[in-house]
Amino acid sequence: MIRVVIADDHPLLREGLRRILEFEEGIQVITEVGDGQGAINIARSQKFDVLLMDLNMPGVNGLEACRVIRREHQEIGILVLTVDDSDEKVFQVLQLGVAGYLLKDVEPKTLVESIFKVNNGEPILSPAVTGKLLGQLSHPPQYKQNYGLSDRELEILTYVVKGASNKETGQALFISEKTVKNHLSSIFRKLEVEDRTQAALKAIKLKLVSLD
Template identity: 50%
Template sequence: MHQPINLLIADDHALIREGLRKILSIEPGINVVGEVADGQQAVDFCHHNQVDIVLMDINMPVMNGIEACRKIKESKPHIGIIALTIHDQDEYLFELIKYGIAGYVLKDVHPDQLVKTIQGVARGESFIPPAMTARVLAEFSRLSCGDHTEKKHHLLTEREIEVLKQVAKGQSNKAIAKTLFISEKTVKNHLTSIFNKIGVEDRTQAALYAIKEKLVEI
C-alpha cells in the first residue's frame, strides 16, 4: 500500500485554505498535514514536519511564495512545490522554475486536475501549463541570445537523450522505465547524469531545456 501524500496548504486567504482542505481531505491518499497563512510559516512548517507537497500561494504577506519556494528547496529539496496563483504571469513562473518548482496551477483549476497534479508531482513529474511553457521558453531563448557555446546535450549518450525526451513529455520514472524497457533505478541514474551534463537541477528545467533545444516538440 502506498504511503499517503503529506500536503501543506499555504495561502493567506482563510476561505481558500478551507476550500482546498475540504476538497483534498476527502481524497484517498492525500493527507493534509497543515495550513499556513504566509511564506515564512510555510518554511517553518516544512522544517519541523514531514511534508511531501506544498500548495503555495504566490502573493502572501511576510514572505511571498517565490522566496518561500527558494528557502524550502534549499533545505528540503525532496519537497515538491505546486504554485497557486490567480494570474498566469510569466515572471512568476520564470522565477519559480529557477528555484525548482514542480507545478504551476491557476486557482480556478478543476479539483480533479488539482488532485492529478498533486499525485503526479508526488511521483516525480512536473506540471507547467503548455501555453505558459511556450512563453517561458521564449524568455530562456532571449536570455541566452548570443551564447555560441557548444550545445550541452551533445555530451549526452543516446540512451540519456531518450530518457530526456520522455521527461520532456511529462512521463514519470515508472513510465519511462516501462517505455524504454529498463529499471526505475536505471532511469534515476540516467537523470542524475543528465542533470549534471546539461547543468540543471530538476525535471522541469530539464524538460524546458529539451524543448528549447528542439529535442522534442510541444
C-alpha cells in the same frame, strides 16, 4: 497517506482547498498557513509530503519560501498554485526545482491528480504554463551557444523538452534506450543540471532547441 500543507493568504481559498481535499482518500491536510514564513516554519517543524504554495503573499512571499524550503527540505514536493502566469515568474519558480506550477482556475479533479503525481515524483505544469514555455522556443536567436552539446545531444534535448520518454526518443532517432540514457548523462553534466525537468527548463531559457 499523502500529508498536505496549504499556504495561501486568503482564508476562503484555504478553506475551499481543504474541503476539496478532505473528500479524497489518501490525502490528509495537516495544516494551513497564510504566508511564506509560515510555510518555512511548518517545513522545519513537521513532516509532510506536498506543499500547495501561493506566490503572492505578504511578508515572505511564496517565491522566497520556495527557495528556502527547496534548499532545506528537498523531500517536500512543492506544487505552486497561483494566479500569476507571467513569463518571468514562471521561469523564476521552475528554476528553483518546484514539482509543479498550476493556475488557480484548475479543476478540482486535476488538482487532486496533480498532488498524487507530485507525491510520485512526476513534474506537473498547467497547459497555460506549458504553452508559455514552448512559446519561448518559437524565435531562436541568430547566434546560438550550444554549451558544448553535440548535434545528437541537441536532438535528444529537443525530445526531452517535448516530454518524450527515453524509449520514445530512442525509437524516433533509431538508437537504443541505453544510448539515450548515456547521452542524457552527458547533457545533464554539460548543462549543470540534475534531471530531465531542469534540463528542459534550461534548454528553453537558453533557447538551445527550437520546436516547430
